[in-house]
Amino acid sequence: MGSLGTIIGTWLAGFLTLAILSFLYKDNPFYKLAEHIYVGVSAGYWLIYVAFFDVKPMLWDTFVTETGAEKWIILIPGALGIIMLSRWFPKSAWLSRWPIAFTVGVGAGLGITANIQGYVMPQVAATILPVTGMNLVSLNNLVLMVGVVTTMLYFYFSKPQRGVLSWTAKIGIVFIMVSFGASFGYTLMARISLLIGRLYFILADLLHVIG
Amino acid sequence: MKRAVPLAITFLTGFFLVVSFFIPHEPFGELEQRLLIWFAIVSGFTMLLGVDNLVRAHVRRVTRRPAGWGHSVALIVGLVVTVVLGVIGFVRYGSPFHIQSPFMFLYTYSIIPLQATMFALLAFFIASASYRAFRARNTVATLLLVSAVIVMLGRVPIGSASSHVFPAAQEWIMNYPQLAAKRGIQIGAALGAVSMSLRILLGIERSYLS
Numbered sequence: 416m417g418s419l420g421t422i423i424g425t426w427l428a429g430f431l432t433l434a435i436l437s438f439l440y441k442d443n444p445f446y447k448l449a450e451h452i453y454v455g456v457s458a459g460y461w462l463i464y465v466a467f468f469d470v471k472p473m474l475w476d477t478f479v480t481e482t483g484a485e486k487w488i489i490l491i492p493g494a495l496g497i498i499m500l501s502r503w504f505p506k507s508a509w510l511s512r513w514p515i516a517f518t519v520g521v522g523a524g525l526g527i528t529a530n531i532q533g534y535v536m537p538q539v540a541a542t543i544l545p546v547t548g549m550n551l552v553s554l555n556n557l558v559l560m561v562g563v564v565t566t567m568l569y570f571y572f573s574k575p576q577r578g579v580l581s582w583t584a585k586i587g588i589v590f591i592m593v594s595f596g597a598s599f600g601y602t603l604m605a606r607i608s609l610l611i612g613r614l615y616f617i618l619a620d621l622l623h624v625i626g
Numbered sequence: 627m628k629r630a631v632p633l634a635i636t637f638l639t640g641f642f643l644v645v646s647f648f649i650p651h652e653p654f655g656e657l658e659q660r661l662l663i664w665f666a667i668v669s670g671f672t673m674l675l676g677v678d679n680l681v682r683a684h685v686r687r688v689t690r691r692p693a694g695w696g697h698s699v700a701l702i703v704g705l706v707v708t709v710v711l712g713v714i715g716f717v718r719y720g721s722p723f724h725i726q727s728p729f730m731f732l733y734t735y736s737i738i739p740l741q742a743t744m745f746a747l748l749a750f751f752i753a754s755a756s757y758r759a760f761r762a763r764n765t766v767a768t769l770l771l772v773s774a775v776i777v778m779l780g781r782v783p784i785g786s787a788s789s790h791v792f793p794a795a796q797e798w799i800m801n802y803p804q805l806a807a808k809r810g811i812q813i814g815a816a817l818g819a820v821s822m823s824l825r826i827l828l829g830i831e832r833s834y835l836s
Contacts, residue, residue: 424735431736435743439750447697453740455701458677459708460737463722463729467712470670473663492664496671503678509628512835514668516632517639519826519834521665524643526823532647534816538809555802562806563813570814587810592766594807596773597799599756603774604781606749613746616739 429621432613470496538563562590633829640827681705708732773799 434449474496477489495514501507542563544556568580569587576584618624639661646657684698708729715727722729762768779785780796825831 420731424731428735428739432739432743435740435747438747444694444697447694448700449740451697451701452704452736453744454680455704456708456732456736456740458680459705459712460733462673462677462709463712465670465673467716467722469666474667474670489667492667495664495668499668499671500674502675512628512632513635514671515834516635518665518668518672520636520639521643521661523636523823523826524640524661526819527640527644527827528647530816530819530823535813535820538813538816542806542809555798558802559806559809562803563810566807566810567814570811587807588766589769590803590807590810592769593773593799593803596770597777597796597804598808599752599759599770600774600777601781601800603749603752603756604778606745606752609742610746610749613739613743 425620429617432617436613561586566590566594629832629835632835633832637827637829640823644827677705773804 431449431452434445435453437443438446474489474493478486478493481489495517498510499514501510542560544559546553546557546560565583565587567587568583569591571580571584574580615625619626642654642657643661646654646661649655681702684701687695687698688702711727711729711732712722715722715724715729719727721727724730756774760767760771760774762771776792777796777799779788780792780794785792785796822831826834
């Protein structure tokens, strides 16, 4: 797109940005319009994205380029995908349970292996750290270990939280609140950074008020 | 047929994925990768169902003409224009994501600003929520307030200009207490996901069939 395209694009982006920001005044037709455009355009974008990066290379290109058994094996997920569309026809809608069952099965299988390999084991390994003497590193490592264990114990509801469990849960809530506060502050700063970006766009690119 | 076959498909798919994890040799070794590709293909088709649902709901609004039906027209037009530009980009440039494709023009000048502004708008609502939440009513609420303020001050120039303590304190909070609680929650959630996955594979949890 040439310079005219850039000008039109900048005005379009400017209109949509101001329309969304107009919600700060109150809910209004401009905001509603931009909101609906956002939903429609995003749905279209993801449809094209999935078609181009998933279905085309994995299904179509494999079918066209492969030879032998592979060429026909790849039709199995293609058939499952088409069966998924049987939801459009009430009489055969029950057939869509097959591809749904397949996706649930993959999700559940990965839910076991990926969670253990990707989350539990690495997180536990990264938590069990050396505490060697009275120094700052050891103290920090101790804080990390105590924090992880007490946070988990705070969410342990299989036994009434009395006695030792009550104390560990109380320490756990301290870590949880500090963590929530920090995450909250971090998220707020990220959003403000985005807001600065949009305001800069309006003042610099759209209105040329600042350089 | 209507319940037994899906339950069998779920069990076998999940079982083979778990087996391929523990036996990374032929014929199981390659199975995980193959099933993930199949998963991506089947999921791709579900996108059609989602878009179909969206379009049906808004076409219904356009035909019945309740208040604000014009917004539904904007949604449908936005969707159709995006898909058409994607197809044009594919035909003319070989990829909708080619830098000169009109699809990327739409992405740059509508999706990016809309997405960024939507999230930027949240800054105001988060700030408004923080005004209500950050009241030092008790010790734990005070901890929430103090840690949030330190993290915010430690990440902006005014914080480091006023005291070098803020950047160091926010770094320590993010690296130790914050990480510890996040890790504890993640481990708990992962263990919960494992147990839920087992329930699904064994057919105890069947709500996805309804």
